[in-house]
Amino acid sequence: MKSQTQALLPALDAILDQIKSGWLMGDPLLPLLPTQWQEAACPPNRKKGAKAGDESELRILALVGQYQSIVGRPPKHPLQARPVLPTLDYPSLEGKARALFVRCIKQQPGSTNDLLRLMAARGYSSHPLDWMPKSERDEVPELYQPWIAWLLSTNAEQLKDLSEDNWNNLSTPLRRARLRSLLRKDRAQARSVIMKCTPKLGASEREKIIGLLLPDAEMEDLECLRVFIKDRSARVREQVHAILNLLGASYELPDGADDSVQHEQFKELVQMLVLREGRLQAKRLPDKKKSRLSGGLWTTDPRELAKHFDLTLRQLAQTWHFEQNKMATNSLIRSFVHRGLIKEVMPLLCKLAKQADGRSDPNFLDHLSPEQHHKLIRLVVQRADVSFWEIASWSGDALGSLPFDMLHKSPAFKDLQFDLINSKKVGHEATHVDSLMLKLGLVVDHQGAAKFIEELKDLEVSSLHPALQNLHLNAALPPRREPPFSFA
Amino acid sequence: MKLSTEHVEAIAPDQKSLAAASKLLKMNKWPQLAQGPEGLIWGSCQGSGANPYRVVADTTDLWYKCTCPSRKFPCKHALALFWLFAEKCESFAQGQDPPEWATEAVGRRRKGNAKADPKEKKADPSKSIAKASAAGQSEPKAKKKAPSKVKQAATRESAIQASYELENWIGDQLRSGLSQLLKDPASHCRRIAARLVDHKASALAGRVDELPARLLCLPNEESLDALVAELSKWILLCRAFRNAPDREDLQRDFMRSESRDQLLENPIAPRVQSHWEVLGTQHNTRRDGLVQQSTWLLNLRESKKARVALLLDFFPASSGARGSSFTSGEQFYAELCFYPAPLLQRAVIVEREACSELLTWPEQPTLEREDPLHNWSETLLRIPWAAQAPVRLGPGRLVNHKSRGWWLASKGGWTIALAQAASLGQEALAYRDAWGVWDGCSLELLRLVEAEEHAA
Numbered sequence: 001m002k003s004q005t006q007a008l009l010p011a012l013d014a015i016l017d018q019i020k021s022g023w024l025m026g027d028p029l030l031p032l033l034p035t036q037w038q039e040a041a042c043p044p045n046r047k048k049g050a051k052a053g054d055e056s057e058l059r060i061l062a063l064v065g066q067y068q069s070i071v072g073r074p075p076k077h078p079l080q081a082r083p084v085l086p087t088l089d090y091p092s093l094e095g096k097a098r099a100l101f102v103r104c105i106k107q108q109p110g111s112t113n114d115l116l117r118l119m120a121a122r123g124y125s126s127h128p129l130d131w132m133p134k135s136e137r138d139e140v141p142e143l144y145q146p147w148i149a150w151l152l153s154t155n156a157e158q159l160k161d162l163s164e165d166n167w168n169n170l171s172t173p174l175r176r177a178r179l180r181s182l183l184r185k186d187r188a189q190a191r192s193v194i195m196k197c198t199p200k201l202g203a204s205e206r207e208k209i210i211g212l213l214l215p216d217a218e219m220e221d222l223e224c225l226r227v228f229i230k231d232r233s234a235r236v237r238e239q240v241h242a243i244l245n246l247l248g249a250s251y252e253l254p255d256g257a258d259d260s261v262q263h264e265q266f267k268e269l270v271q272m273l274v275l276r277e278g279r280l281q282a283k284r285l286p287d288k289k290k291s292r293l294s295g296g297l298w299t300t301d302p303r304e305l306a307k308h309f310d311l312t313l314r315q316l317a318q319t320w321h322f323e324q325n326k327m328a329t330n331s332l333i334r335s336f337v338h339r340g341l342i343k344e345v346m347p348l349l350c351k352l353a354k355q356a357d358g359r360s361d362p363n364f365l366d367h368l369s370p371e372q373h374h375k376l377i378r379l380v381v382q383r384a385d386v387s388f389w390e391i392a393s394w395s396g397d398a399l400g401s402l403p404f405d406m407l408h409k410s411p412a413f414k415d416l417q418f419d420l421i422n423s424k425k426v427g428h429e430a431t432h433v434d435s436l437m438l439k440l441g442l443v444v445d446h447q448g449a450a451k452f453i454e455e456l457k458d459l460e461v462s463s464l465h466p467a468l469q470n471l472h473l474n475a476a477l478p479p480r481r482e483p484p485f486s487f488a
Numbered sequence: 489m490k491l492s493t494e495h496v497e498a499i500a501p502d503q504k505s506l507a508a509a510s511k512l513l514k515m516n517k518w519p520q521l522a523q524g525p526e527g528l529i530w531g532s533c534q535g536s537g538a539n540p541y542r543v544v545a546d547t548t549d550l551w552y553k554c555t556c557p558s559r560k561f562p563c564k565h566a567l568a569l570f571w572l573f574a575e576k577c578e579s580f581a582q583g584q585d586p587p588e589w590a591t592e593a594v595g596r597r598r599k600g601n602a603k604a605d606p607k608e609k610k611a612d613p614s615k616s617i618a619k620a621s622a623a624g625q626s627e628p629k630a631k632k633k634a635p636s637k638v639k640q641a642a643t644r645e646s647a648i649q650a651s652y653e654l655e656n657w658i659g660d661q662l663r664s665g666l667s668q669l670l671k672d673p674a675s676h677c678r679r680i681a682a683r684l685v686d687h688k689a690s691a692l693a694g695r696v697d698e699l700p701a702r703l704l705c706l707p708n709e710e711s712l713d714a715l716v717a718e719l720s721k722w723i724l725l726c727r728a729f730r731n732a733p734d735r736e737d738l739q740r741d742f743m744r745s746e747s748r749d750q751l752l753e754n755p756i757a758p759r760v761q762s763h764w765e766v767l768g769t770q771h772n773t774r775r776d777g778l779v780q781q782s783t784w785l786l787n788l789r790e791s792k793k794a795r796v797a798l799l800l801d802f803f804p805a806s807s808g809a810r811g812s813s814f815t816s817g818e819q820f821y822a823e824l825c826f827y828p829a830p831l832l833q834r835a836v837i838v839e840r841e842a843c844s845e846l847l848t849w850p851e852q853p854t855l856e857r858e859d860p861l862h863n864w865s866e867t868l869l870r871i872p873w874a875a876q877a878p879v880r881l882g883p884g885r886l887v888n889h890k891s892r893g894w895w896l897a898s899k900g901g902w903t904i905a906l907a908q909a910a911s912l913g914q915e916a917l918a919y920r921d922a923w924g925v926w927d928g929c930s931l932e933l934l935r936l937v938e939a940e941e942h943a944a
Contacts, residue, residue: 029662054655064720
């Protein structure tokens with residue numbers, strides 16, 4: 001019976017389509033109906049108030065509508081769901097901490113990355129319904145790389161580990177994302193894939209892929225790097241040289257031409273610098289030359305630079321007059337850091353930590369050892385003119401690790417207390433004071449967060465004040481893993 | 489500051505407010521009363537709507553916030569909360585963390601508008617707690633006079649006339665072509681809705697008025713089918729009403745609903761005591777300027793009588809955004825009183841209690857597992873003019889396709905159009921189960937349960 005009804009449906013649907021087209025245009029209904037329908041639709045006696053012909057139309061309309069609602073199901077669309085999201089190394093937040101995180105990112109969307117770093121440092125990740133990276137260009141903690149790969153993938157096959165077999169099935173950004181994950185999971189396999197698959201790519205893509213080796217370069221990478229030392233692109237060769245320099249590995253240049261080009265570049269670079277009264281500094285330069293200087297400093301080995309000015313590496317770092325040209329300073333530091341000359345550049349970093357303003361961008365922190373990073377943060381925290389903005393910016397991966405005592409005694413907290421009292425006197429709340437309390441919530445350790453909430457309550461800040469959100473979140477995140485380093 | 493009734497007296501806007509607040513001092517009006525840190529108190533007060541009003545206040549500076557639409561500041565609910573705290577602070581549960589809604593209200597609070605010490609206010613002899621309490625005790629509750637039988641008959645007759653008017657109007661639309669109606673549904677519907685209001689068919693008028701908004705949300709190719717389905721339901725409703733104009737459920741769909749008090753006094757209104765879970769809340773701003781807040785509750789104990797309950801509340805859009813009194817996923821014990829109907833759905837909460845035990849959803853019936861829209865068909869068989877029905881979807885995924893969201897069922901490959909596109913996070917997860925509200929064209933998701941491998 002059911003199958004008989006099913007068989008009738010297409011014919012019925014065709015009649016209904018005809019009827020609906022008639023209604024759409026206002027055509028009379030009865031001529032469109034099959035004969036037996038006409039009898040059923042015509043009422044024996046017309047209802048009060050209804051116009052002639054209306055009754056049968058209304059009856060048919062009522063039936064068609066019901067038929068559509070009950071029998072006419074929405075058509076099935078051939079849809080393909082995305083692959084299921086890969087799980088991350090850390091569990092997602094739950095309960096109170098999750099609600100606090102959602103509130104924090106809703107009210108301070110600009111601090112999302114800092115909050116994610118704080119959570120990652122404690123061993124937690126975001127729930128995908130609360131936050132997800134939206135593009136591979138988002139700067140997010142390394143933890144979220146599998147989600148970036150998911151973003152770029154269109155099927156579950158593409159989320160399998162990268163290999164020579166599936167290399168050609170992936171888009172360029174997805175290859176890079178998968179390679180980044182593979183380098184963390186199985187570096188030897190990643191090197192093998194790079195050596196076999198990369199030479200066929202375009203120069204700029206080769207350069208980007210070699211660049212992925214840079215952050216955690218190790219001696220085992222030498223074999224892979226030597227494949228590219230004679231690369232047909234000068235930019236790729238330059239990058240490989242920088243990594244080899246960083247590893248302190250010896251290598252032979254492919255030909256003399258490069259050597260002479262490098263020599264010319266070096267000559268131009270040193271002409272833009274001047275050693276005067278024991279201070280090495282950049283000359284006054286037009287903007288174009290400034291950026292050439294900055295680029296040159298990054299690719300030049302600081303040992304050669306020191307040798308040219310007859311200085312030791314330490315002296316080079318000590319005598320560098322960093323206030324003169326911030327861009328050049330950053331390049332010089334990167335040049336030291338990427339070649340592993342951290343100890344030698346420490347005097348310059350310490351000077352920077354003591355004097356730099358809030359606009360300085362300490363993008364070299366990842367390369368420091370915990371002890372070196374400690375030393376810098378202590379210098380920053382002790383400064384009289386520093387605020388929690390700078391402390392947060394110099395904390396890097398040490399977000400959420402500074403102890404209560406260290407921060408409580410700091411001039412930054414004294415200033416915060418002073419500003420709070422003043423704003424109460426004036427009778428209105430100062431936005432900058434709120435922002436400082438939010439930053440404090442990012443830098444202090446788990447136990448310190450609870451103590452600061454109490455401390456601020458004594459200063460008549462309600463514990464429900466929105467500026468204490470980060471402190472509350474921090475206090476709700478007991479460390480699930482050993483912090484990258486501890487100040488205790 | 490120790491709160492006293494003098495403070496309450498001082499902040500009351502007038503004597504009438506105090507008198508109104510005195511009627512809310514009974515503990516059964518307050519399903520929730522609690523106090524937190526730093527003098528913060530909060531509670532839920534059962535008003536005339538299906539959902540209780542939420543009040544949060546600070547006893548240190550007498551700041552308050554209530555979700556009711558009153559234009560008196562403080563409203564009677566805030567006054568009653570202060571008054572209860574001044575007299576019966578032991579009734580407030582202690583040491584609790586403020587709920588999300590209270591924290592949000594405090595977070596939005598501007599310090600600048602903190603009240604000055606009310607004791608500094610000059611004493612106003614026209615307001616007195618003593619008078620308000622005495623009035624509350626001595627004055628018997630004045631009952632609204634029931635409309636006379638003659639008036640009821642006249643109203644019914646007028647509504648029957650409205651049903652003919654609507655049918656004639658539908659006939660006119662068919663004759664002039666539904667394309668004309670689809671071109672400008674707002675002005676066409678407005679005119680007939682106004683005529684229906686004149687004829688006392690306010691509930692039906694509201695439904696007619698909402699049609700343009702529903703059509704506008706749909707892709708062009710679906711709007712004719714949606715229009716035909718809705719006009720069909722109106723015809724069926726008109727005829728059912730004419731056949732049985734005294735049936736309460738038809739009067740509710742055609743004219744107006746009975747009040748909460750009338751429902752509670754109705755001896756045939758079924759009451760169900762059970763363990764409920766909040767599935768979700770929908771907000772719909774209507775053309776008449778009211779916001780309709782629909783809260784769906786799932787009966788966690790197997791029940792054929794009342795599987796899902798719908799709490800409806802209305803408040804003026806001009807009173808601003810108002811959060812729901814319920815949190816999705818929240819569970820509680822409650823006695824619900826259902827509006828009598830062939831299919832029990834709309835209800836009000838009679839009594840509510842917190843629960844410590846957490847139950848899982850009852851097993852999904854086989855027919856629903858095979859066809860996620862089975863409950864929609866069942867609903868239409870009992871109430872052919874039903875506008876929507878809750879549906880349980882079972883396991884599935886969310887997919888965005890051509891800027892529209894879809895539910896893709898794991899079993900049977902059913903695809904159901906969603907009212908909104910899915911977010912990236914929603915698309916990323918697999919779901920073990922879900923509930924939504926289907927209106928014949930699109931599904932509004934109420935609650936999604938993540939598959940276990942992704943559960944936090």
